[in-house]
Amino acid sequence: MHKTWWKILGSGLVIYTAIAGLLLGVPHLPILNETIRNLYFHVPMWFAMIVLFSISVFYSVKSLSSKSEIDDIKAVESVNAGIIFGILGLITGAIWAKYTWGQFWSFDPKQNFAAISILLYFAYLILRNAIDEEQKRAKISAIYNIFAFPMMVVLLFVLPRLKDSLHPGNGGNPGFNSYDLDSLMRMVFYPACLGWILIGYWVYTIRFRIRSIENKQQHN
Amino acid sequence: MQLAKEVKYLIHKEVLLEWRSKYTINGVLLYVVSTIFTCYLSFVSLGDKLTWNALFWIIMLFASINGVSKSFLQETKGQQLYSYILASPAAVLISKTVYNTLLMLVLTTIALGFYTLVFDSFTPPDMVLYYVAVVLGSMSFSTVFTMVSAIASKAGNGGMLMAILSFPIIIPVLILLIKLAKNAVDGLPWENSYDEIAMLLVVNVLMVATSLLLFPYLWRD
Numbered sequence: 001m002h003k004t005w006w007k008i009l010g011s012g013l014v015i016y017t018a019i020a021g022l023l024l025g026v027p028h029l030p031i032l033n034e035t036i037r038n039l040y041f042h043v044p045m046w047f048a049m050i051v052l053f054s055i056s057v058f059y060s061v062k063s064l065s066s067k068s069e070i071d072d073i074k075a076v077e078s079v080n081a082g083i084i085f086g087i088l089g090l091i092t093g094a095i096w097a098k099y100t101w102g103q104f105w106s107f108d109p110k111q112n113f114a115a116i117s118i119l120l121y122f123a124y125l126i127l128r129n130a131i132d133e134e135q136k137r138a139k140i141s142a143i144y145n146i147f148a149f150p151m152m153v154v155l156l157f158v159l160p161r162l163k164d165s166l167h168p169g170n171g172g173n174p175g176f177n178s179y180d181l182d183s184l185m186r187m188v189f190y191p192a193c194l195g196w197i198l199i200g201y202w203v204y205t206i207r208f209r210i211r212s213i214e215n216k217q218q219h220n
Numbered sequence: 221m222q223l224a225k226e227v228k229y230l231i232h233k234e235v236l237l238e239w240r241s242k243y244t245i246n247g248v249l250l251y252v253v254s255t256i257f258t259c260y261l262s263f264v265s266l267g268d269k270l271t272w273n274a275l276f277w278i279i280m281l282f283a284s285i286n287g288v289s290k291s292f293l294q295e296t297k298g299q300q301l302y303s304y305i306l307a308s309p310a311a312v313l314i315s316k317t318v319y320n321t322l323l324m325l326v327l328t329t330i331a332l333g334f335y336t337l338v339f340d341s342f343t344p345p346d347m348v349l350y351y352v353a354v355v356l357g358s359m360s361f362s363t364v365f366t367m368v369s370a371i372a373s374k375a376g377n378g379g380m381l382m383a384i385l386s387f388p389i390i391i392p393v394l395i396l397l398i399k400l401a402k403n404a405v406d407g408l409p410w411e412n413s414y415d416e417i418a419m420l421l422v423v424n425v426l427m428v429a430t431s432l433l434l435f436p437y438l439w440r441d
Contacts (some may be wrong), residue, residue: 026275034430040396064437069291094441113392116391116392117388119387120389122240123384123385123388126381126384127371127375127381127384129387130375130376130381131375132378136374139437139438140371140374140375140438143371143434144371144385144436146430146433147367147368147389147431147432147434150390150426150427150430151388151389151392154392154423154426155392158419159392159396162396162419163413164418174254187263205402
């Protein structure tokens with residue numbers, strides 16, 4: 001029990017947000033209307049992605065100094081799990097954009113930069129495939145991962161602020177706080193973020209365990 | 221002090237090697253000039269200044285990938301071992317970056333001159349600001365591409381990996397550069413461009429700092 005409590009908590013929170021997010025009342029705003037409920041599903045994807053990519057950088061730094069294979073597998077599997085959440089974030093965002101801004105791809109800076117930062121991690125995976133020797137692969141891909149991380153931070157957090165975006169909080173659009181001021185939305189939104197981060201971490205631990213079993217079988 | 225001496229010596233070595241063969245500079249120069257001419261012949265009816273601006277930066281992007289990627293990809297294993305014994309990793313990286321910046325500055329200056337000569341409708345009203353963008357561009361292209369070419373050369377297969385690895389990293393820089401150059405083309409006052417200039421400088425410092433931290437691990441085989 002002491003090892004699984006966070007899994008139960010994560011799944012409980014996600015189930016709660018799915019039910020409460022669809023059933024509880026939301027403020028009725030022009031254009032957004034009921035699509036505002038997507039806030040509970042779209043935004044937590046990005047939080048989960050950022051957390052998983054940060055875990056990956058942490059283990060990349062660790063694997064450079066420890067040179068252990070486990071740290072390398074942890075780094076790559078958290079990238080794999082993070083990419084899943086990044087793609088889900090893009091899809092939920094595109095669907096939301098279709099109903100509020102009119103097109104799936106609205107040439108919004110945040111949309112473009114998020115897509116580019118996912119390209120960055122695809123490049124990381126391709127770099128891994130290009131190298132056969134295991135230790136060399138661990139070292140070089142860790143270096144690229146650490147080198148790319150500051151650029152991803154610039155892409156996702158700094159550049160969109162320099163440009164006008166259709167997203168809330170940019171270019172004169174109202175920020176989050178002005179419309180989820182009614183505490184009902186916060187009561188769903190914060191648990192959703194925490195729940196999806198925990199689920200993301202769970203996906204990553206499962207992927208890590210599968211990968212290490214596969215590796216063990218290969219060595220025997 | 222030791223580092224400064226090593227850097228100075230290594231830059232001297234790079235310049236001397238280039239001066240003897242003049243292969244990279246002439247090759248990339250011819251590449252730029254022929255690309256500009258090809259664009260001129262294909263898009264001749266295009267009148268929009270902003271499109272020309274974007275085109276200039278795309279040409280420069282590909283030229284600098286070709287020029288800068290030489291720095292590590294072209295070296296043989298023996299040459300790398302030689303500089304590994306002689307100098308510290310930081311000195312190798314700094315000297316390559318500085319040398320590439322100089323190379324790119326010469327190249328982009330000539331390319332800009334040729335570009336304004338061919339497309340006389342393009343000539344930006346604020347040439348000084350445009351040149352600032354060009355200088356910042358050569359700097360950021362060389363800081364990013366030098367490190368990525370080191371990664372690609374260690375990974376073993378050069379050309380394609382170089383493009384895949386560097387494009388996602390260079391896109392934000394390129395967006396900032398195009399925005400800054402657009403301000404120059406539109407002739408806006410300098411106050412509007414301080415954001416972009418500061419941001420580009422910050423990105424450069426960030427890239428150089430992470431490269432310096434990571435390069436010693438990469439360099440040691």
